[in-house]
Amino acid sequence: MQGPDKDKGQAIIAAAKRIFALHGYNQARVEDIAQAAGVGKGTVYEYFSSKQAVFEQVVDAGMSQYMKGLEDEIRRDASPATKLRQIAVLHMKFVTNHQNLANIIIADPAIMSPHRARLREICEQAQDMVAGVIEQGIRMELFKAVDTLLATQAFFGILSSVGVSHLVRQQSRNPEEVASLAVDLFLYGLVTA
Secondary structure, eight states: OOHHHHHHHHHHHHHHHHHHHHHHHHHOOHHHHHHHHTSOHHHHHHHOSSHHHHHHHHHHHHHHHHHHHHHHHHHSSSOHHHHHHHHHHHHHHHHHHTHHHHHHHHHOGGGGGGGHHHHHHHHHHHHHHHHHHHHHHHHTTSSOOOOHHHHHHHHHHHHHHHHHHHHHHTOOOOHHHHHHHHHHHHHHTTOOO
16 A cells, blocks of 8 residues: 555554454444544445454554564664663563553454464564574673573563563553563572572
């Protein structure tokens, strides 16, 4: 999509994000999305084949935003530990800012089943990018030599566990504080010496 068509499609996605967050997937109606976007219901169907297709685009737009943020943090001129901290902050802010959509997916995981391959691909890209940061820290002798795949999985495991707990308990903790604690646990563990 180019020009006004692209703008209209983006307006529909932005409106859909608000409507899904407000009403949940099952209660959201295409009419509500159209009204929130300032277009007719038929216009929504010109851009998207179904409510499911709109939802998938909302999720895809969120994941693209996450990946762009991840790429920006990794390109930053900073130490590997600082990059991991910033990635953790990005992750926790993303979870906080998209908690209603995440709750929809947690409540009904089948909603994304047609796109599991795409989600897996995004997760693998994110893991590869973070593994590069950990490898950089190992090369600089800032981190001990470890299996980078396992370390990356542990890093995302901590963030995912904390993020899901944050969603389920609807905690209002500061994402930066939570991210900082999670990275400290990842980098230094619980030992005092």
